[in-house]
């Protein structure tokens with residue numbers, strides 16, 4: 319029979335108690351840390367479906383983007399309707415708010431979940447990956463930009479990110495963007511024969527995307543190309559300087575060649591990169607998208623947001639969850655011992671800082687203690703028939719030496735558990 323394998327670029331994430339450096343554990347812990355930060359900024363959670371009509375992504379992320387052009391997972395459903403797995407979260411949030419007629423008020427959202435892009439997998443680049451996103455809806459340019467950068471700095475701080483650089487740029491208003499695209503096109507056209515097919519396609523569909531080229535030859539040609547700052551207004555440039563100066567003690571760089579891979583951006587854009595990541599060095603990105611709601615048939619609702627690549631952030635994170643005391647609860651009895659299980663159940667209510675893992679499997683005391691040690695448990699609690707009869711238990715510290723093992727009454731054990739921190 320054929321072996322069933324996972325799909326390329328779609329890794330399984332498998333947590334493991336005993337192994338702090340397990341990359342899946344780091345991903346789960348990063349998610350927990352991010353949610354705490356989102357709550358501290360008074361954001362509300364929003365969950366939209368993983369599947370949407372394909373047209374949503376054509377009209378938002380844009381058909382000049384690689385994401386829609388080459389990377390969208392699109393299927394016909396049983397009704398022959400074209401549906402896509404979401405490649406990102408912003409479009410679904412906008413669709414949802416327009417559909418519920420909530421596009422006449424402000425919203426502060428966060429979300430977290432899997433996204434899909436049919437990319438060429440490599441380190442830090444997957445076909446199924448996880449993003450945490452933030453969308454601030456109904457806020458015009460100004461303080462919301464500062465709030466975005468403040469959130470990035472809080473994320474860096476909470477996760478102990480060391481080598482972070484935040485790159486910022488401004489795409490100007492529509493006129494400025496159009497004029498810049500025109501100038502770029504005029505500059506690049508004489509070099510057409512030297513551009514790779516991908517860059518040539520980009521030149522025809524959306525010249526801004528050529529600035530994102532990975533080709534060394536194109537990068538060379540771009541050295542003398544017109545720059546965005548020659549086109550955007552004084553207000554836009556002032557905003558960039560204001561943001562940089564507001565957080566002057568942090569590594570924020572104005573980069574006039576920064577562009578984003580999605581079409582909906584209209585003004586301030588940004589990315590955070592880290593040298594510790596290798597080729598896929600951008601661990602978050604976002605910007606302002608003031609036209610998306612009206613482009614999708616909703617009201618004119620100014621908006622700004624960002625998304626964080628969880629795998630990449632986890633890779634450079636130095637965060638570890640608060641150390642809770644792990645107790646391995648071992649019941650040694652031939653029958654199903656519900657009285658012993660009830661003791662474990664009651665212990666859980668005594669202290670929020672403990673984790674109790676009841677060893678549910680059959681096996682000898684020796685094998686269960688081996689498992690407790692493998693899990694790096696702090697204590698084992700052992701209850702057999704004798705202990706149950708006497709209303710006692712054995713408490714065995716696992717991180718100190720064996721002689722410390724003692725027999726406690728259930729009442730004394732409760733006091734001990736309550737005192738753990």
Ligand code: HAM
Pocket residue numbers: 405406407408435437442443444445446447448449451452453579580600601602603604605607622623624625626627628629630
């Ligand atoms: P994005 O730049 O396409 O923006 O993605 C955000 C982050 O997701 C990237 O910086 C990267 O860390 C991560 N990422 C993207 N593709 C992959 C992949 N194939 N494998 C692993 N990680 C990946 C957006 O998605 C926008 N929706 C952000 C936004 C929200 N703009 C406004 N609101």
